[in-house]
Amino acid sequence: MSADLGLLLVGMLGIGFLAQWLAWRVRLPAILFLLLAGILMGPVVGALQPDRLLGPLLFPIVSLAVSLILFEGSLTLRFSELREIGCVVRGLVTYGAVIAVFLLAIAAHYLAGLSWQVALLFGALTCVTGPTVIAPMLRTVRPNARIANTLRWEGIVIDPLGALFAVLVFEAIASHQQGRTVGVFLAVLASGTVVGLVAAWLLAFFLRRQMIPEYLQNYAALVMVLLAFSLSNAITHESGLLTVTIMGIALGNMRDVHIDDILDFKENLTTLLVSSLFILLAARLTWPLPGHVLWSGVAIFVVAQLVVRPLTVAIATVGSALSWRERALIGWVAPRGIVAAAVSAVFALRLGELGMPGAAQLVPLVFLIIIGTVLLQSATARPLARWLKVAEPDPTGVLIYGADAAARQVARALVDAGFRVVIADEQWQGIRLARMEGLTTFYGHPATTYAERHLDLSGIGRLLAMSANRERNALACVYYRQEFGRGRVYRLLVEDTHQAHERTQLGGHLLAPALFDAAMTHERFEERLAEGWTIKSTRLTTTFDWPHFIEQYGSNTVLLFGVEEKGALRIASVKRELEPRPGWLVAALVPPQPLRPSN
Incomplete structure (x- = not known):
């Protein structure tokens, strides 16, 4: 049994590598191939059954992996960059993101029948794009510099901000579902913030004074993140994800702290975690999806693509120097990525334990949004850019x-x-x-x-x-x-x-x-x-x-x-x-x- 388990785990890692390599070769987001690989290994072939394979370890493993992914993403957010990215990107990642959350929540509530609580969480999860999906698409689409810069910066900045917002929404839902008071919810926020800030300060203190040798700094950062996550959850239930997000943002904005090596290590580790995690989570899907879930997911995707994104961009770019052609392409391109898939899975598992109605629909609906946006936009964004005359000519x-x-x-x-x-x-x-x-x-x-x-x-x-x-x-x-x-x-x-x-x-x-x-x-x-x-x-x-x-x-x-x-x-x-x-x-x-x- 152990030999079969080891072979299955190694095979999952190997398939994850092949999916990443194939994405690199064809210049498409790796998330698409990872999800398809998981669906093939899980519900289609039946070779990978995560719940039977990992049993009670599934939720802790997924939670720890997601905590590292959130920390790595939030580590890249620089407050100084918010002042430099221009009014368009600021609009997209602030009030534009809030508008998108509520519009997506309305669509999920009325089209999929989700409760307002789960629908709001769905909106928070699916309002974000990310560098791992935007960068390959921009290389294929090759829009002009203003469009490329806007989309790239939006993905970089909204990734950690969207994750933070999704965590806050989840904490509110979990507190309400367990009959907690508003005071308990505020305690969760306070605990997550304090532990995150203290963990960031401690790690920065050791790094500044070179009390940790360089070859152990990555190890120390990894241990500190997981320790902060676990300690925060022990102090106040469900506050760990907020803790690691705050910790990453705080550490990334501290002066005189050399984190380039840590960031490189975390990016490499995240690649491994994402490759394994996406296959694992996609293998848990029921395939083919129930008819009502499939059609409601398709309907939400259509609304997100044709209504929510264009409307959000139109509002966020009012008064900007962008032409209507540039706004049109930005309003079309918004592929969902790592944060949406990874965080939705851990939230769905936790809400399922709490007995939240509609929790089981959260992951398949999010995955349908991811697959739909990546497939449609990868196939149509380049022709649309050429038709709108905002594509760069052959690169010279x-x-x-x-x-x-x-x-x-x-x-x-x-x-x-x-x-x-x-x-x-x-x-x-x-x-x-x-x-x-x-x-x-x-x-x-x-x-x-x-x-x-x-x-x-x-x-x-x-x-x-x-x-x-x-x-x-x-x-x-x-x-x-x-x-x-x-x-x-x-x-x-x-x-x-x-x-x-x-x-x-x-x-x-x-x-x-x-x-x-x-x-x-x-x-x-x-x-x-x-x-x-x-x-x-x-x-x-x-x-x-x-x-x-x-x-x-x-x-x-x-x-x-x-x-x-x-x-x-x-x-x-x-x-x-x-x-x-x-x-x-x-x-x-x-x-x-x-x-x-x-x-």
Whole structure:
């Protein structure tokens, strides 16, 4: 029996990985494949029966997993960002979210017959989107920058705020269902808030004073979150989820607390938990769903898609600079994600224990909203964006990794040629200089989870890895090869390949075509700039073609890129030797010209 149990658990983890990998390959939210995998393993095939498999451990395991998911989500909320995101996003995540909650609750009450209490909880759960579902969809839809920024920031900010609101609604329902007074409910709020703040302060105290070695900080954070969750529940029943949400928000907004490593660890752990949890929860569904649940769920989805979201966006964007076309696309795109699925399951289990009518319908209705929004919007958002004329054309912009002199000079030449350029680097000095030169920058490595959430790739379709670190260049190339395509990722050599020892050369699968020519390295580029070489851009004509350009500036001129008459960008590399033609705009690194004697 134990061997079968172990094999089943490992198989569930393996299927979760395959679902995540498939989502990465086809650029769709992973939640869709995870839910479908759970339905196939559970009610369809019958191989996975969570209640029989875990028994009384099911609810504690789900509760602890959800507490970590909520903590990770709330850890990303920065109050300072609320002031920077603009009035549109503030409207969407504040009064717009409240309007959506009540409209969804009304739909759930009248269409599914849920009590007002459960319907309000349903509205709180399904009003949120999230980065894990928005980011893949934006890469496929490729809307203009204003739409992309609005949707991305909405997902980032509303995730923890929506979770907090859902927890508060649940606490109110649980208190009322158990016959508690308003004072007991306020005690739950007070207990959750105090324990959360104290836990955040204690963890920050140890981190600030470096009382925990770096390799144990993630472990300490994990223990602190689970301890705070369990301790809060022991002090005041049902306050644990509120505690971890408050703890994450408080810790994420404290100054002088380095939480990047903890956040990375929690994101990786959340990926594992979400993959397993969604399969586990979807396997508990009854499939096919009862007719009244299925049709009421479809009706609620239609109302949410065609009425609630457009109306919410219309109200939240009153007086904004967005055009009606941009509002229309924002009003169409609102896929539900992690918070809705995970939190609804633990709430449904708890409400079921309390004997709350309609608790059993909560999870299937939420899952229908998730599946419906992801499927419909993934299939229709890109054509709709094109029809509304708010989609970016084929991406022609360039992401440059590296912010030293060579990268900045190439970036400036590309910007002057009319291309959108973003410079990314984790070295602050180079980023500071790039910003002073008026270039668009991203502070951080472009192949991180933080970059997935915050790096705006609207209109970007190429990568030039030009940092002085060979391994980090290779990482960026491997990461963006899937994003942009193998033929749109390049690297600047860091050392001469003829002189490099074979023991230090990276494998071919880690490499990308070398930029400019085989003799050009990062060090050589920097040296030539220091010697007075400059980047010269010229429009070729029939009377001044490329041979004339070489004749004027010298045979050691290095061609960097060319722009065809129709605007297509051609990057010079060892894989493709360019042959500039009349009408092209060419940019080349040229030596300093000798002073001509005056007449």
